Amino acid sequence: MSIAFTFPGQGSQAVGMGKDLADAYPEARAVFDEVDEALAQRLSRLIWEGPEDELTLTANAQPALMAVSLAAIRVLEARGLVLKDRIAYVAGHSLGEYSALAAAGTFSIADTARLLRIRGNAMQAAVPVGEGAMAAIIGLEQADVEAACAEAGKGSVCQIANDNGGGQLVISGAKPAVEIAARLCTEKGAKRALMLPVSAPFHSALMQPAAEAMREALAGVQKNAPSVPVVANVTVSPLTDPEDIAARLVEQVTGRVRWRETVEWFAANGVTTLYEIGSGKVLSGLARRIDRGIATVNVGGPADIEAFGSE
Missing domain, CATH: 3.40.366.10 (Malonyl-Coenzyme A Acyl Carrier Protein, domain 2)
Structure with missing residues (x-):
């Protein structure tokens, strides 16, 4: 103990x-x-x-x-x-x-x-304000979130920033890529894909x-x-x-x-x-x-x- x-x-x-x-x-x-x-x-x-x-x-x-x-x-x-x-x-x-x-x-x-x-x-x-974003992905397997980030981030930046557990992953990167990845996660069956009110794309490249x-x-x-x-x-x-x-x-x-x-x-x-x-x-x-x-x-x-x- x-x-x-x-x-x-x-x-x-x-x-x-x-x-x-x-x-x-x-x-x-x-x-x-x-x-x-x-x-x-x-x-x-x-x-x-x-x-x-x-x-x-x-x-x-x-x-x-x-x-x-x-x-x-x-x-x-x-x-x-x-x-x-x-x-x-x-x-x-x-x-x-x-x-x-x-x-x-x-x-x-x-x-x-x-x-x-x-x-x-x-x-x-x-990163200039408005160019980066983060989103919380709830209830989707990590492999599916990784795949969504890879697809959305071609030629850009989109990656998992936080693995918080309990089915909660946070993605981060260029705003257009994060928005696409969030939509893809929803299509893959995520319970929620919520854009976060943050000022920068923390824990990303x-x-x-x-x-x-x-x-x-x-x-x-x-x-x-x-x-x-x-x-x-x-x-x-x-x-x-x-x-x-x-x-x-x-x-x-x-x-x-x-x-x-x-x-x-x-x-x-x-x-x-x-x-x-x-x-x-x-x-x-x-x-x-x-x-x-x-x-x-x-x-x-x-x-x-x-x-x-x-x-």
């Missing part, structure tokens, strides 16, 4: 997230202050007061979600948690992989905030300029071996070498988030409980659809902190 900590990705943000942690615990407040200073921005005010459309911007949502997750981690640590003594692995969904690495000590909180700001800006700038920006940014920060292995999005394997981790983070910008396989890997390697650290319950919901044998626990507010401490 072992535990893994998981960290949410974009889409889990909500105005007001983390405010109860900051009000209840000085260690949490210190994390938000550190992120504000690192970014030279009152991001904490935006997180707690909005407006929502500004918080949702990629360059804000990414460091904001990390701040909430790390605020929870610092409170747990102040109450006696030693990560390597209690936790077997960490993992995060897309940007959540950076939160996982900050929790495991690979990056400082300040460096993680700056990396995520660079990542958000670079991903937004990689069109993000290559952002991958190069992250290669440069990651080369310039201090990287430590994580205190526990991180299960990487693109390889679904536990990593401990800092340079290997950085290389996989670069690949992640254009590569597939293999979350279904990650949860399956946890189950196959003795993990019995997944703790989702931070805002929302998206990953817990996905995990339950992937493998009902794994227990899920959310740690996002003071009541969750107290419950964790009593275990």
